[in-house]
Amino acid sequence: MSLSLTACGSDDSDGGDGGSxxxxxxxxxxxxxxxxxxxxxxxxxxxxxxxxxxxxxxxxxxxxxxxxxxxxxxxxxxxxxxxxxxxxxxxxxxxxxxxxxxxxxxxxxxxxxxxxxxxxxxxxxxxxxxxxxxxxxxxxxxxxxDDAQGKADAKYLTETAGAKKVFVVHDGQDYSKGLAGTVEEALGSAVVDTDTISVGQTDMSAVVTKVKASGADAFFYGGYYTEAGLLAKALRQGGFTGTFMSGDGSQDPAFVEVAGADAAEGAVLSAPAGxxxxxxxxxxxxxxxxxxxxxxxxxxxxxxxxxxxxxxxxxxxxxxxxxxxxxxFDDKGDIKESKIYAYFVKGGKLDVDNPEAIE
Missing domain, CATH: 3.40.50.2300 (Response regulator)
Structure with missing residues (x-):
């Protein structure tokens, strides 16, 4: 295979030359x-x-x-x-x-x-x-x-959910840090505190204590569905009643299975995918x-x-x-057009058919 490939470009064709x-x-x-x-x-x-x-x-x-x-x-x-x-x-x-x-x-x-x-x-x-x-x-x-998704998530939290104080957590992975970091930057002064957990962590009590002490009325998690589910469960059991939101790494029915139907109810899970x-x-x-x-x-x-x-x-x-x-694709390999959607847990299930376009 050639090492000197041209950079991605785009025009109005499908890139073909009529072969078979x-x-x-x-x-x-x-x-x-x-x-x-x-x-x-x-x-x-x-x-x-x-x-x-x-x-x-x-x-x-x-x-x-x-x-x-x-x-x-x-x-x-x-x-x-x-x-x-x-x-x-x-x-x-x-x-x-x-x-x-x-x-x-x-x-x-x-x-x-x-x-x-x-x-x-x-x-x-x-x-x-x-x-x-x-x-x-x-x-x-x-x-x-993550830039597009994180900005849309922050806008949803403050404008749609009406959050005034948002607590932001991620699990330290590249995806998670990138998404949570964009959310945090876009929220600005609405961020009341932040924390980091580890992949595979099961005891979320320290996070729950910090969230409750912060007075947060919304919580955002950058990471994947297993830890997201455990966080949602621990937060609800600890008395947190605010908005729980996470990104596409958590947008899977397995989130509800981990959290339990009651704790997952009302969760908002965004994704750059309809x-x-x-x-x-x-x-x-x-x-x-x-x-x-x-x-x-x-x-x-x-x-x-x-x-x-x-x-x-x-x-x-x-x-x-x-x-x-x-x-x-643009000249960097990114897709040129993408929409961000919010999916909701309703009636104990992740509703994958009726998301709300948020950007």
Whole structure:
């Protein structure tokens, strides 16, 4: 694979030159997925794989002479596990593209490896702002970044929820710090205090004590659904009655399972992702983004793209409507257009069909 790939660009074309899948250099090869399939955030990675497999199912049904398969690499969302898996991926000459990485920390830990190998990647879910500041022209994402989501979350808390004093907590991971940091900055003087917990922490009593002492009337958590659920449960048991809000890392039905229906009731979980179409077969947050990311690679195959450099150029010029919304990339690899939604826990369930657009 070429090391000197051009930076992502965009125009009004889909990036193709009128070829066909029979002309592609990728027939019979594989896409890879890198992300959490097990562990505390495994449900989110499973959602992504559901979307990828749906795209492949549809493509292979119509392209029996040029089938594409999937190889899955389970990082458990850990930036410590991901580099070794990235090495496996770039050393596998059957893999021509990566849907992923799933999380921000593992994206930052592997982006240079994939860039230097010339392997194009499209993340359905990694939202840390700094990823696309690294100059990795092979890295793209089909989802809005934490800057857009964090500002929308802060606006929701103060303007819609009417919060005057917001307590902000994160778990120290790259995604979590990025989102919580943007929320904190956008809230300004409305932030009454902050704290940090650890991934895997189960005792939230110290946080509850600080929240109650602060007089906060709203709470924001940057992190994933397991700790978010434990925090919501502990806060409600401790008497906190204010608004509980978290971001897309918590936007999964598993949040309600961890917190319990009573403690989760009324929680607000934002995401830079709208609901899936009613007839969409794959379910869960990021499934539509993973489906769309896969279909960009598959569109390149159908167009007869032959090598990694052509593939990266195709992605950079891609401009089509996906099931998750319009998809076109700026010169850094960020999606040009993204909306932020608030999802609500109602009647003991996360309502994934009726979000409110908040930005």
């Amino acid at each position: 899948s029979a002309d592609s250099g990728f027939c019979g090869k594989n896409l890879a997925f890198l992300g959490a399939l097990t562990g505390d955030a495994g449900a989110l990675g499973q959602n992504m794989v559901n979307g990828i497999e749906l795209a492949l199912k549809e493509y292979n049904a119509d392209n029996a002479d040029c089938k594409i398969s999937l190889k899955k690499f389970d990082s458990q969302g850990s930036p410590d596990n991901a580099p070794a898996l990235a090495t496996q991926i770039i050393n596998d000459d059957t893999i021509f593209g990566l849907v992923g990485p799933g999380f921000s920390g593992e994206s930052l830990a592997t982006g240079k490896t994939f860039f230097e190998a010339g392997l194009p990647s499209i993340s359905p879910s990694a939202t840390n702002v700094t990823i696309t500041d690294q100059g990795w022209s092979t890295w793209h994402r089909v989802i809005g970044n 609901p899936a179409p009613a007839d969409f077969e794959a379910t869960g947050l990021y499934a539509t983004q993973a489906y769309d990311a896969s279909n960009i690679f598959l569109a390149a195959v159908k167009d007869g793209v032959k090598d990694a450099q052509e593939l990266n150029e195709f992605i950079g010029k891609y401009d089509e409507d996906g099931v998750s919304g319009p998809i076109a």
